[in-house]
Amino acid sequence: MSHLGLPPNTHMAPHSTSLCFSGTLCFARLPPLPLFSSSAISLRVSRQFTRMSSSSSPIDSVPSPPDNAIVLGCGGIAVDFLATVDSYPQPDDKIRTTSLKVQGGGNAANALTCAARLGLTSRLISKVANDSQGKGMLEELEADGVDTSFLVVSKEGNSPFTYVIVDKQTKTRTCIHTPGDPPMLPADLSQSSMLSALERASIVYFDVRLHETALVIAKEAGRKKIPILVDAEKKRDGLDDLLQFADYVVCTAKFPQVWTEASSTPGALISMLLRLPKLKFVIVTLGEEGCLMLERASKADVLQSQETDIESLVETLTHRKDSTTTFPTCVSSETTNLKADGIGTVSGRLFLGTAEKIPPEELLDTTGAGDAFIGAVLYAICAGMPPEKMLPFAAQVAGCSCRALGARTGLPHLTDPRLVPFLV
Numbered sequence: 001m002s003h004l005g006l007p008p009n010t011h012m013a014p015h016s017t018s019l020c021f022s023g024t025l026c027f028a029r030l031p032p033l034p035l036f037s038s039s040a041i042s043l044r045v046s047r048q049f050t051r052m053s054s055s056s057s058p059i060d061s062v063p064s065p066p067d068n069a070i071v072l073g074c075g076g077i078a079v080d081f082l083a084t085v086d087s088y089p090q091p092d093d094k095i096r097t098t099s100l101k102v103q104g105g106g107n108a109a110n111a112l113t114c115a116a117r118l119g120l121t122s123r124l125i126s127k128v129a130n131d132s133q134g135k136g137m138l139e140e141l142e143a144d145g146v147d148t149s150f151l152v153v154s155k156e157g158n159s160p161f162t163y164v165i166v167d168k169q170t171k172t173r174t175c176i177h178t179p180g181d182p183p184m185l186p187a188d189l190s191q192s193s194m195l196s197a198l199e200r201a202s203i204v205y206f207d208v209r210l211h212e213t214a215l216v217i218a219k220e221a222g223r224k225k226i227p228i229l230v231d232a233e234k235k236r237d238g239l240d241d242l243l244q245f246a247d248y249v250v251c252t253a254k255f256p257q258v259w260t261e262a263s264s265t266p267g268a269l270i271s272m273l274l275r276l277p278k279l280k281f282v283i284v285t286l287g288e289e290g291c292l293m294l295e296r297a298s299k300a301d302v303l304q305s306q307e308t309d310i311e312s313l314v315e316t317l318t319h320r321k322d323s324t325t326t327f328p329t330c331v332s333s334e335t336t337n338l339k340a341d342g343i344g345t346v347s348g349r350l351f352l353g354t355a356e357k358i359p360p361e362e363l364l365d366t367t368g369a370g371d372a373f374i375g376a377v378l379y380a381i382c383a384g385m386p387p388e389k390m391l392p393f394a395a396q397v398a399g400c401s402c403r404a405l406g407a408r409t410g411l412p413h414l415t416d417p418r419l420v421p422f423l424v
Contacts, residue, residue, distance in 0.1 A: 368407020
């Protein structure tokens with residue numbers, strides 16, 4: 001492996017874009033960086049800040065984490081090489097970064113780090129290689145309290161890594177991922193290890209990265225009646241099978257319509273609940289526009305037999321939301337029979353959550369914001385939060401993560417003063 005995590009013999013294409021970090025040094029010729037040095041420093045600062053905050057201004061009203069709540073996650077882990085640039089490069093450009101950070105990443109690893117900082121016992125099933133990057137990832141997770149004893153460590157190969165280009169102009173990020181090799185297979189996880197990982201688990205979470213292994217775990221979790229949350233980021237191999245086991249789904253803005261072929265997002269949410277009878281709720285995250293959640297209800301909970309068009313209901317909720325506040329809020333409908341033309345009808349409640357309005361000068365990086373949201377949702381489910389509290393809480397956690405470079409640097413702890421209003 002090279003110092004940037006590139007496999008041996010990897011080279012830059014003759015007309016590829018180069019990112020220059022300082023002086024005349026370019027991305028392909030960067031001198032060795034101390035792996036995770038930036039994140040380790042940030043972690044120490046974060047912990048010192050938390051301790052000082054707790055000692056100087058104790059917050060007695062913040063509830064303790066749910067007793068014995070354990071979340072088991074199976075999915076992606078990686079090293080993130082985060083390069084901030086003034087604007088995204090054009091083909092053949094040579095540009096310089098304004099900052100560089102090396103930090104652990106991967107959807108599942110990020111979400112479980114978030115859950116651990118919020119006080120949940122977090123266990124991760126994934127695979128790394130026995131290289132410097134793999135060791136660094138494990139050390140970083142363990143420093144945050146994530147149980148890594150169920151990770152598979154390959155004696156050879158390379159650990160997964162991702163180049164992340166953070167565009168300061170558009171406030172967006174572009175990810176270029178290289179999977180780990182050899183890939184994880186179900187045979188890598190022994191039956192005894194899987195059963196130990198599932199022991200006393202409160203919820204199981206999949207990001208669908210290791211779909212074959214995830215499906216084996218999902219089947220066992222289903223037999224044990226352990227709730228399952230699936231992160232439906234986009235269509236992936238094995239996703240359809242995992243969705244059949246899902247009690248909860250959190251998905252990106254485009255996914256519901258792509259998966260259901262419905263003409264609108266609200267209609268697609270109804271279609272998902274009709275196709276997935278085990279599903280209790282589905283949340284679609286909408287970036288700065290917040291989120292939309294459809295929660296299933298039993299017909300016995302519906303007081304009136306009339307049907308309500310879900311498109312009209314979304315418009316009603318949109319008019320009701322408070323657009324003047326900067327902090328996340330939530331508005332909801334009554335429990336009713338929701339219909340979508342040409343799709344069908346379900347009994348349920350619709351929730352519209354807003355995102356935090358972050359001042360432009362404070363918005364540094366959206367990398368991992370969705371993972372932070374999911375980590376907070378995992379906490380909220382274990383804590384028994386109603387949706388009216390869960391959605392603003394998750395949005396606030398995601399907002400905190402956007403104020404620092406990287407997916408984990410800005411993840412808050414449960415005692416963070418910014419979370420207190422959403423917990424009391």
